[in-house]
Amino acid sequence: MKKILSVFTLASLLLLSNASFAQSPVDIRINEVQVSNTNGIEDEHGDKCGWIELFNTAFGMVDVAGFYITDDKANPTKYMIPKGNPATQIPLRRYFVLYADGNPAAGVFHMNFTLDGVRDLYLYSTDGKTLLDEIHIPADIAENRSYGRVVDGRGAHEPLNWSKQSYRKSHEDSLIPEDGGFGVLDHPTPGQTNATKAVETKSEKMKQQDPYGGILAMIAMSVVFLCLIILYLCFRSIGKRAIKKQQAEKAAKQAPKAAAVSANPSNVDEEIVAAIAIACHLYQNGQSVDSGIHDVESNVLTFNQDLLRNSPWGARNLTLKQDPRN
Amino acid sequence: MILKSNIAENLYQFFNYTGFANVTFGHIVMILIGLLFIYLAIKKDWEPLLLIPIGFGMIIGNIPLFPGMQVGIYEDGSVLNILYQGVRRGFYPPLIFLGIGAMTDFSALISNPKLLLVGAAAQFGIFAAYAGALALGFTPAEAGAIGIIGGADGPTAIFLSGKLAPDLIGAISVSAYSYMALVPVIQPPIMRLLTTKKERLIRMAAPRPVSQQEKIVFPIVGFLITAFIVPSGIPLLGMLFFGNLLKESGVTRRLAETARGPLNDIVVILIGVTVGCSTQADKFLQGSSILIFALGAASFIVATFCGVLFCKILNLFLKEGKKLNPLIGNSGVSAVPDSARVSYVQGLKYDPTNFLLMHAMGPNVAGVIGSAVAAGILLGFLS
Structure with a gap:
């Protein structure tokens, strides 16, 4: 790695030393x-x-x-x-x-x-x-x-x-x-x-060489296609590599889980266990509000926003900022 | 008595300086066109960010002036003239490309790179207009500047016409922006004409998620490849890919936001208003402007035609399940994002559950690259 780095640095310095003559004595x-x-x-x-x-x-x-x-x-x-x-x-x-x-x-x-x-x-x-x-x-x-x-x-x-x-x-x-x-x-x-x-200007030369524009059109379209075909090939191969990498990462992530599950079938995801437990609890204790198993608690004091009964002048919650962090 | 004659003389002199004394029929026509642009922008919502500055610029530029007051856009040293140098010398378009790069997501293109080829095919419009302009008697340099209207890219059109045919900047840029605004009107009939009902219903596979690494590599590799092949396109391509790198690098968020936000807005305002100003009646109302508008329309039609047709040709070589919906072919015309939106709307018309927007963005941004490359080639050959 160090070797590559030093070669790269040397090459860069050489290039820079050459580039430093741009628009300089060498042009006279x-x-x-x-x-x-x-x-x-x-x-x-x-x-x-x-x-x-x-x-x-x-x-x-x-x-x-x-x-x-x-x-x-x-x-x-x-x-x-x-x-x-x-x-x-x-x-x-x-x-x-x-x-x-x-x-x-x-x-x-x-x-x-x-x-x-x-x-x-x-x-x-x-x-x-x-x-x-x-x-x-x-x-x-x-x-x-x-x-x-x-x-x-x-x-x-x-x-x-x-x-x-x-x-x-x-x-x-x-x-x-x-x-x-x-x-x-x-x-x-x-x-x-x-x-x-x-x-003769380039334009004048072009008028003589290509009066109908066919040659320029052909060359230019070929160059446009060439550029974009090279980009296409480049990104097709980069994309393939990326897909392979993503698949490998996914497989690497899933491998320990799969191994754990196959070693011990009872070792399932905690969220799944929780969801099953709640479902069983609701099912066994009834599903209606009257049965008491729901998220509205009785005998608990709560604040309930009721704007209809107050005018905006009286409603303090409208005159104050709701959340100072916003 | 002397006082009266002095007052009369001064009033007469003042009157000669006013717009009323210098107005011509051409000025009135251009002011009306400017008002029409503003109306279309506000009422019809056609490219308001461009048509309002251009429309008002037209009004500014066509207020009749007494020459030599150093206020007209073509008078050296006037404020408008200084602002106009950004158009004339071509430094506004690369700045707009910087903004475009910073706001464009190339994911659709990276996930399905063959869409790049659709973007390339749509550039045929440029060269069809070039050949047409030559046939109508324009010089090759002027024809090149007119042809680029087919790239459907306002900044590119301004950049190239500033270099190749400065006298035609006004007509070319107004034509380019007008047709970009008219994309939803021009393209759908051609798309319907060229596609069968079965083709319009083709469902394309959802684009795969693209990694951050790929997004970072794209502008670097994209620039190196295109710039090495067409160095004359460096100002546009360099800024486009640089802007995109700012966006995707993830560590220059502030710079990317400035490039796509305030900086882009400032340049859009300046470019719009100065292009509008440059359409002074004596320079704009000429037979050549009408020809330019006709060639511009033809180039848009050919570009759309070629894009859709290329999709159909490409489908002949693609396996079932990987075929392209030809309705995205029009998006190769790089009017971002309007032409992609046209694909989307047309797709929904025939199947309300077929969302083509993401797929259409691929050829759309490829069209931006393609038109910048084409501009570089024309510049290399004709300047």
């Missing part, structure tokens, strides 16, 4: 990068420079303050995203842009290195050790083009180091192109989605 991706920018986004001073876009894949806010970005794996803490600025709190499914102009004095989110000649970029968590994401930029990207994920947040160059990430990668792989989901983007989109083509 390097979504898009532009190395050479001559006619695109401008910083607050009107200057054009390279930039890095992060994307929050979670459905909750994630704060990237204290995260590290580097182009050198040997120096993972090369640039730290400043703390204390509310802009680092990336809302769900939103973007965050950092200017890679090598001039941190130019503003809060200006990095201390440029992207000229950079081929690899790494994103580290606040501990400076946990690698969250990486991107490998091809050398031959034309000017004013960007490189990044074709579908926001999806795909990975390398398997990431947390079990949850590897699950996510495998889960998402079915949704991304075979090349890992990265590509040269014709239209740089800092702070916006990389998907420049109109995206």
Whole structure:
């Protein structure tokens, strides 16, 4: 029992440790990068420079303050995203842009290195050790083009180091192109989605795939039945066990009584004996009121409620609470 | 002279703010519908707990307003708008499901789990209405929201329409609640049509007593199974089974009483009145609302039809003595407990000693689970 308990506790702790990353650093991706920018986004001073876009894949806010970005794996803490600025709190499914102009004095989110000649970029968590994401930029990207994920947040160059990430990668792989989901983007989109083509909603897709509703009806009814059939099977077996248990308990209760009765037939239930005795007594001494064997006693003073003769004003029993406990 | 003209001007300005200056024919119609709801609730006793808040809400929502006074339900930041967010964002329905869970006894279902399948069969109404809505030109998301009327579950209908088709919330929820109130009128003819006299007289074995342990296990296992298969139904299923666990655990009596009592009452008041308010004439009196009402009626009819028919099909495979009375098939439509009461009343009509209420409660509560699962599926596919 102790072994089972300790295994259970350990498993719970493992699960909890994994779950604690929900909507956390693990959800941040390097979504898009532009190395050479001559006619695109401008910083607050009107200057054009390279930039890095992060994307929050979670459905909750994630704060990237204290995260590290580097182009050198040997120096993972090369640039730290400043703390204390509310802009680092990336809302769900939103973007965050950092200017890679090598001039941190130019503003809060200006990095201390440029992207000229950079081929690899790494994103580290606040501990400076946990690698969250990486991107490998091809050398031959034309000017004013960007490189990044074709579908926001999806795909990975390398398997990431947390079990949850590897699950996510495998889960998402079915949704991304075979090349890992990265590509040269014709239209740089800092702070916006990389998907420049109109995206169909689920409802629109469904209208094309299933214009009469037959497929959805069939799938949905199958799922409803599946759910309730599993519940049925589950509770049929639980019910059978419960019936067996009830029968066993009943049998266990009745066994000593039956044994006692069979050992000594005169050892019957006391209530039955009492009932037989009263019946015999009544029978032998007569059954009418006149015979005196009944529950109305003579010469005994009793209180008899008689409301008809008194007005409610005079009837004290109506003005007082009958039973203080009620 | 100037004073007179100032007074006249101010009076004219005041008049422009009044309901009389802004009233339209639509407002009058909606106020009359609201009054009709109140009349039906008081005189006919049709779902008074819902029809009175909805009916009065209709009157509130259709008082003609001068726009921009921050009092209308569709004006950001108004009191009614804030209360309406519970409908719009869907946090009232799960709270109602919490109350339903805390007041529902699943014993009938646990003692005879095959009744779960009857609850599943009645969900056909949802998808018949979905197909019908598509054929009438609604988008799949709107069709999904309309289809859920066939689940005969007001909170589920509000929850799903809030997510899939917020513009249709008013028409969908009023339609769902109206037909739930009309269950005693809609269902009996279909039940009579589909059953023979011999079938109506079938006596079902008394349900076995269910142990406390089984009652505690049911919400936990029920939730795990349904939620793992349809995670999008978690808000409804989670609260339903959680409420039931509060009731059955035996150690959270106070919480269960709050969930099924005061909390449920508060949410019913808020949901009823805000849904009523949302039926402003300009949004409600449209051709689409009439279509929604027609589809709602069709979905109830199909759901009842399928429930009764499924009982008859199931009887082909059941031994004598274990057969189901098909009069309980209509209860798969999850209008709790009205559809079960219809089964009971119809059963008594043909045999005054055949009490079907307990048996009918099985498919009835299974219908609640089934419609929540169906809503989760529609949400997963269409949102």
